[in-house]
Amino acid sequence: MTRRESDDEPQAAVPAAPPGEGAGPTAATPPRPVRSGPPRRRQAVAKAAARPPARDQAGEEVVAPAASAASAPAAPAAAPVDEAQPAALAVADLSFAYRGRPVLDRVAFRVERGVFTALLGPNGAGKTTLFSLVTRLFDAPGGTVRILGRDAGRDGADALAPLGVVFQSETLDADLTVRQNLRYFAALHGLGTRTADARIREELEAIGVLDRIDDRVRDLNGGHRRRVEIARALLHRPELLLLDEATVGLDVPTRRAIVARVHRLARERHIGVLWTTHLIDEVEPDDALVVLVAGRVVATGDVAGVVAATAAADLSAAYDRLTAPGPGRDPAAGSNAP
Numbered sequence: 001m002t003r004r005e006s007d008d009e010p011q012a013a014v015p016a017a018p019p020g021e022g023a024g025p026t027a028a029t030p031p032r033p034v035r036s037g038p039p040r041r042r043q044a045v046a047k048a049a050a051r052p053p054a055r056d057q058a059g060e061e062v063v064a065p066a067a068s069a070a071s072a073p074a075a076p077a078a079a080p081v082d083e084a085q086p087a088a089l090a091v092a093d094l095s096f097a098y099r100g101r102p103v104l105d106r107v108a109f110r111v112e113r114g115v116f117t118a119l120l121g122p123n124g125a126g127k128t129t130l131f132s133l134v135t136r137l138f139d140a141p142g143g144t145v146r147i148l149g150r151d152a153g154r155d156g157a158d159a160l161a162p163l164g165v166v167f168q169s170e171t172l173d174a175d176l177t178v179r180q181n182l183r184y185f186a187a188l189h190g191l192g193t194r195t196a197d198a199r200i201r202e203e204l205e206a207i208g209v210l211d212r213i214d215d216r217v218r219d220l221n222g223g224h225r226r227r228v229e230i231a232r233a234l235l236h237r238p239e240l241l242l243l244d245e246a247t248v249g250l251d252v253p254t255r256r257a258i259v260a261r262v263h264r265l266a267r268e269r270h271i272g273v274l275w276t277t278h279l280i281d282e283v284e285p286d287d288a289l290v291v292l293v294a295g296r297v298v299a300t301g302d303v304a305g306v307v308a309a310t311a312a313a314d315l316s317a318a319y320d321r322l323t324a325p326g327p328g329r330d331p332a333a334g335s336n337a338p
């Protein structure tokens, strides 16, 4: 389906991505991941995320056994998952290597619509690489990325059309004004001038930077530039929003405001959000989690479920357990292979 929202201009294709440097799937066997959540979400997550690996999993157990039912905290009320609908994002069996050095090993998870999913992982876990594969900056040599049911590898621009992206590094043109930057992006997505201008005002106002619309980007502070990037990512009304460490370098109040805004976006617009971070305090109790460590998904599910499954007191302790150094953490090493 061609997603044309223009009132008076032709749709432009989403810019083509340069090829990546994948070198094929990794050989190491991953530790058995934690998957948890209230039954409906667990089923939905497990269905796609637990696609069987190519061979038996005989890897080490990476977390303590799940807490008993009596001691486990009550699961938060999760948004019901409509299993008849495709996930906003479904990643399956995704592996990647840089010049022969594996950094992602059969990664699998889902992002549901209306749900803020935090992709948590320490430095070097592979979050940005995963992000680059999902956005097709790199070619995925193995595995699949489905956006609203469409295969990103096979369906190209059509699959990527419902995607809004905020990259870790800034991508605004500093010499242009906020309005010019956003108009340019709107044109790339085929939005007509009137529609574009109305949405630009709407999104800038919603995120609190409308008063800077005619300022050059180089005159904005880091927090305002991030807000403009988020506004820009929303102009074409994406159904899946990806943000890679979107709050890096921002002060705490600005960080909190942006995190709160993106949580509201997921709920109010019913879009899937994938938010990569290594900051636990950006996670809210109703969020879904994907924990990535050394290129492997070691836990998926809702916050309470992951905490319970690691027998930890809270998410911070659960994250410490899941990311604690241990054998087999480097997918290049293959040290936990059977």
Ligand SMILES: Nc1ncnc2c1ncn2[C@@H]1O[C@H](COP(=O)(O)OP(=O)(O)OP(=O)(O)O)[C@@H](O)[C@H]1O
Residues within 6 Å of the ligand: 098, 103, 121, 122, 123, 124, 125, 126, 127, 128, 129, 130, 278
């Ligand atoms: N272009 C590259 N060439 C070779 N190795 C790379 C390249 N980019 C990343 N890596 C390596 O791949 C691994 C994963 O890096 P990546 O940036 O994806 O992790 P990350 O979780 O996003 O880390 P951070 O939180 O520090 O941004 C790291 O070991 C990194 O050194």
